[in-house]
Amino acid sequence: MVPVLLLLPIVILFSVGYVVPLAQLVLKSLQHDGAWSLNSYIEIANSPAFLWIVLRTIALAATVTIVCLLIAYPLAYAISKCSPRAASLLLLIVTLPYLTSVLIRTYAWIVLLSPNGPINQLFLRLGLISEPLQMVFNSVGVYVGMVQVQLPLMVFPLYAVLARVDPSLAKAAQSLGSPPTDAFLRVTLPAAIPGVISGCTLVFLSSLGFYITPELLGGPDSYLIAQGISLRVLILGNFDEAAAQSTILMLTVIAVFLIFRQRIAEELDDRPHDNVSPSGKSSSGLSARWPILERLTAVLHGPSMRLHEALTVVRRPALYVSAGLTLLLLVLPFVVVIPLAFSNAPYLTFPPPAYSLRWFSSLLKNTQWLDALSFSLRWAGLSALLSVAIGVPAAFALVRYRFSARVPVYLLLISPLIVPHVVIAVSLFFALAGSSLIGNPLAFALSYTIIGAPYTVVVMIAGLKRFNRTLELAAASLGSSPLVTLRTVTLPLLLPTLASAALFAFIVGFDDVVFGLFLSGPTATPLPMRMWDNIRLEISPQIAVIAVLFLIVLALLMLLRLFVGAVVQGRRPQQSLHP
Amino acid sequence: MSVSTAMVSEKATAGVATSQSQRGSVSVNSLTKMFGPVKAVDDVSLSIEPGEFVALLGSSGSGKSTLLMMIAGFEVSSSGDIMLDGVRINDVPSHRRGFGMVFQSYALFPHMTIAENIAYPLRRRGLRGGDVEREVTKALKLVALDGYGARLPSQLSGGQQQRVALARALVFRPPLLLMDEPLGALDRKLRQQLQMEIKLIHKEVGSTIIFVTHDQEEALSMADRVAVLERGRLQQCGTPRELYEQPATAFVADFIGEMNFLPVELRRSGGEVCARSADVGLEVVQEASQVLTSGDRGLLAVRPEYIGLTPDERATATVLESAYTGTNQSVLVQVGSIRLTARTSVSPGRPLFQSGQRVRVEIEASHTRVFPAAR
Numbered sequence: 001m002v003p004v005l006l007l008l009p010i011v012i013l014f015s016v017g018y019v020v021p022l023a024q025l026v027l028k029s030l031q032h033d034g035a036w037s038l039n040s041y042i043e044i045a046n047s048p049a050f051l052w053i054v055l056r057t058i059a060l061a062a063t064v065t066i067v068c069l070l071i072a073y074p075l076a077y078a079i080s081k082c083s084p085r086a087a088s089l090l091l092l093i094v095t096l097p098y099l100t101s102v103l104i105r106t107y108a109w110i111v112l113l114s115p116n117g118p119i120n121q122l123f124l125r126l127g128l129i130s131e132p133l134q135m136v137f138n139s140v141g142v143y144v145g146m147v148q149v150q151l152p153l154m155v156f157p158l159y160a161v162l163a164r165v166d167p168s169l170a171k172a173a174q175s176l177g178s179p180p181t182d183a184f185l186r187v188t189l190p191a192a193i194p195g196v197i198s199g200c201t202l203v204f205l206s207s208l209g210f211y212i213t214p215e216l217l218g219g220p221d222s223y224l225i226a227q228g229i230s231l232r233v234l235i236l237g238n239f240d241e242a243a244a245q246s247t248i249l250m251l252t253v254i255a256v257f258l259i260f261r262q263r264i265a266e267e268l269d270d271r272p273h274d275n276v277s278p279s280g281k282s283s284s285g286l287s288a289r290w291p292i293l294e295r296l297t298a299v300l301h302g303p304s305m306r307l308h309e310a311l312t313v314v315r316r317p318a319l320y321v322s323a324g325l326t327l328l329l330l331v332l333p334f335v336v337v338i339p340l341a342f343s344n345a346p347y348l349t350f351p352p353p354a355y356s357l358r359w360f361s362s363l364l365k366n367t368q369w370l371d372a373l374s375f376s377l378r379w380a381g382l383s384a385l386l387s388v389a390i391g392v393p394a395a396f397a398l399v400r401y402r403f404s405a406r407v408p409v410y411l412l413l414i415s416p417l418i419v420p421h422v423v424i425a426v427s428l429f430f431a432l433a434g435s436s437l438i439g440n441p442l443a444f445a446l447s448y449t450i451i452g453a454p455y456t457v458v459v460m461i462a463g464l465k466r467f468n469r470t471l472e473l474a475a476a477s478l479g480s481s482p483l484v485t486l487r488t489v490t491l492p493l494l495l496p497t498l499a500s501a502a503l504f505a506f507i508v509g510f511d512d513v514v515f516g517l518f519l520s521g522p523t524a525t526p527l528p529m530r531m532w533d534n535i536r537l538e539i540s541p542q543i544a545v546i547a548v549l550f551l552i553v554l555a556l557l558m559l560l561r562l563f564v565g566a567v568v569q570g571r572r573p574q575q576s577l578h579p
Numbered sequence: 580m581s582v583s584t585a586m587v588s589e590k591a592t593a594g595v596a597t598s599q600s601q602r603g604s605v606s607v608n609s610l611t612k613m614f615g616p617v618k619a620v621d622d623v624s625l626s627i628e629p630g631e632f633v634a635l636l637g638s639s640g641s642g643k644s645t646l647l648m649m650i651a652g653f654e655v656s657s658s659g660d661i662m663l664d665g666v667r668i669n670d671v672p673s674h675r676r677g678f679g680m681v682f683q684s685y686a687l688f689p690h691m692t693i694a695e696n697i698a699y700p701l702r703r704r705g706l707r708g709g710d711v712e713r714e715v716t717k718a719l720k721l722v723a724l725d726g727y728g729a730r731l732p733s734q735l736s737g738g739q740q741q742r743v744a745l746a747r748a749l750v751f752r753p754p755l756l757l758m759d760e761p762l763g764a765l766d767r768k769l770r771q772q773l774q775m776e777i778k779l780i781h782k783e784v785g786s787t788i789i790f791v792t793h794d795q796e797e798a799l800s801m802a803d804r805v806a807v808l809e810r811g812r813l814q815q816c817g818t819p820r821e822l823y824e825q826p827a828t829a830f831v832a833d834f835i836g837e838m839n840f841l842p843v844e845l846r847r848s849g850g851e852v853c854a855r856s857a858d859v860g861l862e863v864v865q866e867a868s869q870v871l872t873s874g875d876r877g878l879l880a881v882r883p884e885y886i887g888l889t890p891d892e893r894a895t896a897t898v899l900e901s902a903y904t905g906t907n908q909s910v911l912v913q914v915g916s917i918r919l920t921a922r923t924s925v926s927p928g929r930p931l932f933q934s935g936q937r938v939r940v941e942i943e944a945s946h947t948r949v950f951p952a953a954r
């Protein structure tokens with residue numbers, strides 16, 4: 001009974017604003033001229049252009065995933081080997097881009113990669129190239145931008161598993177005769193498999209439906225599926241095909257998601273995570289099944305050990321160089337954006353010829369920008385509060401109670417993290433079409449809450465699982481009723497978690513472009529829509545100013561979060577810094 | 580200093596406590612706890628007098644913690660009764676039972692100062708202002724932490740934190756104090772020091788104490804009575820001396836102190852039973868009422884200190900290994916197909932036993948007990 005009550009608000013909101021519109025979208029794709037028909041699917045299947053788009057999208061998502069894995073692993077591994085203090089600082093550097101608007105980062109890449117941008121200038125000066133490389137408005141730009149945008153999604157799960165691997169396991173392997181690289185391959189790497197799987201799943205799924213970066217960095221002839229959908233809705237008015245394509249994209253994503261749901265639902269588990277490889281199939285088990293492998297390993301043993309010994313020498317430098325380059329990739333956009341904000345040039349050029357505050361004052365004089373800013377602050381803020389209000393009770397229900405629908409409900413509540421925003425936005429656009437809600441701030445409040453609440457649920461679940469419940473038992477033994485315990489012990493201790501949850505939910509709404517594309521109206525234009533138009537139409541240093549202001553606010557919020565954490569954790573900031 | 584003169588609101592134990600001065604008698608009748616098909620606590624009955632200090636002793640998985648959690652109200656029993664001063668309290672929620680509880684992990688609220696932690700149960704009972712302050716000061720004094728009130732738990736050592744937890748659990752003068760392995764996280768020296776302090780505090784406040792531990796030494800040295808649990812069943816509850824000298828089951832005999840077990844054949848005649856060990860060439864006659872088995876095979880239990888060794892070149896027993904511990908020497912002896920551990924006192928001038936030495940083994944029949952063969 002209690003979990004039902006706790007889950008009721010979020011389930012109602014998700015049903016009305018998310019499940020029903022998506023269901024309507026699927027139904028719409030199965031109709032043509034008001035009758036049941038597979039017409040839209042037949043059209044799509046007969047269109048070679050669409051097949052190319054699908055192939056291009058899958059190839060991009062797969063490549064981005066592999067590149068992210070290859071460069072994120074050394075970084076995550078290096079962070080896991082750092083002292084807690086250094087690790088929390090490095091994680092902050094990884095988190096910062098994750099929390100910064102995709103628009104801002106994409107804008108920075110346009111600057112960085114442009115024909116007269118700093119990268120081309122550097123290469124020209126080094127004599128590596130004789131004329132500027134075309135790296136933007138084609139697939140190079142899309143790949144670079146996507147990797148940078150998705151990288152944190154790979155680093156976090158990898159770090160989470162690597163930090164849990166008992167370092168004495170690798171040492172034990174070494175003491176038993178494995179050179180360090182061999183110990184790494186046999187002990188550390190298998191233990192990281194769960195993180196590799198969840199990181200790859202996240203990056204791949206997120207890349208499949210990505211819209212902003214390909215649209216801004218890509219060329220006109222390299223459309224991806226999300227762009228195809230929005231084009232059909234916003235420009236061509238071909239709603240049936242858009243519905244069919246959205247359905248295909250959504251079902252693909254959900255299918256992949258469900259295949260890996262075991263891993264994802266594990267987050268709900270109370271059991272301590274195993275340090276050891278969960279597969280249980282060791283390499284020796286394999287060679288026992290195939291005697292030929294056994295023989296091969298024996299033959300190769302000598303050379304392979306010598307190779308491992310040789311690798312051991314370059315292992316550390318290679319690790320640190322690779323981790324350093326990856327960190328550089330993550331922070332590069334900020335290196336460009338910050339000086340750009342203080343440019344005195346009337347147009348975009350890097351490095352700025354001279355510095356001034358002209359773009360700051362132009363922002364303050366422009367009521368359009370200010371209106372958009374206040375709109376975004378207001379409605380993203382309201383949605384963040386709403387997300388916390390419905391997400392926190394849901395997290396309590398999911399962590400503290402056992403009921404049969406627990407895992408399905410959890411998957412439903414976190415699914416907006418996975419289902420492409422383009423699909424959700426299109427479904428809302430169709431559901432609200434004709435009503436006065438298009439161009440109404442309430443539509444934004446609803447959609448920001450739907451994409452923000454999953455973050456509050458996930459953050460709160462993690463916080464509640466870490467929470468030491470003995471404290472609640474202690475409070476009960478001291479005469480405190482459950483509600484008083486909640487007020488005096490549980491919530492005060494979870495305050496930092498609540499702050500993080502609210503921060504995430506706020507940023508998700510504040511950054512949104514995709515819902516803005518479909519739901520904006522003359523009286524409802526969020527800030528990212530203004531930025532979007534600016535980047536597409538004139539691309540001025542104005543965006544850099546907003547980026548700098550955004551970074552300042554973000555830094556202030558993080559400091560506040562640290563402060564709250566410090567107060568709660570017994571005034572020991574170094575502890576609350578470390579996740 | 581006596582805490583019992585201070586005033587605490589009678590709301591403290593509303594609904595469960597009687598106003599008698601001798602509160603805190605606990606009895607558990609046929610209590611069972613099922614986790615799925617597993618009986619974590621299996622038909623346990625136990626009765627504890629007011630002011631008594633009882634230890635629940637067992638290895639992990641014995642059910643001792645589950646039993647404590649049921650008494651505390653954190654686990655719901657599957658069947659059976661829990662009575663406090665004659666009132667059934669199974670259905671009273673934990674926060675209304677009014678028992679103090681000390682956890683192994685201390686469970687101090689990290690966001691509150693020491694004083695706020697100790698004031699917590701008082702505030703839940705409606706105390707305000709100066710009353711709270713006075714009680715907190717007294718409680719801190721009781722655990723010898725005067726002046727620590729303004730600190731945070733993280734600024735205290737483990738031993739100090741556990742003393743705060745004790746003060747917090749006692750400040751509202753509960754009729755019953757439950758302690759769940761309270762010293763398990765501390766190092767040996769600190770543990771021994773706190774064992775003494777807890778005994779002294781027990782004398783001072785007079786609450787009934789139920790103390791869970793897996794450390795038999797701790798249980799024997801602290802408790803008035805020890806209840807030994809194994810696989811959910813109560814094996815025996817008695818004074819430390821009873822457990823040591825008259826173990827009721829082979830498990831208790833083995834668990835408490837050191838014990839040798841010899842396989843024996845049993846022959847009954849009249850009111851007596853004769854246990855014969857082929858290996859040692861030993862016959863022990865005991866009254867049938869003392870022999871706890873009905874079969875014709877049994878185990879003879881004898882403690883190392885009741886096995887006498889005499890050097891004898893013609894004897895068949897051989898010393899395998901020995902360990903000198905100052906006043907005693909432990910000697911491992913091979914007798915036929917079995918091995919026995921004997922403990923002999925060392926007297927000045929007499930040589931120690933050496934490996935390979937032949938010895939004659941004598942067992943004092945009056946200090947043996949016979950148990951069923953299948954342990």
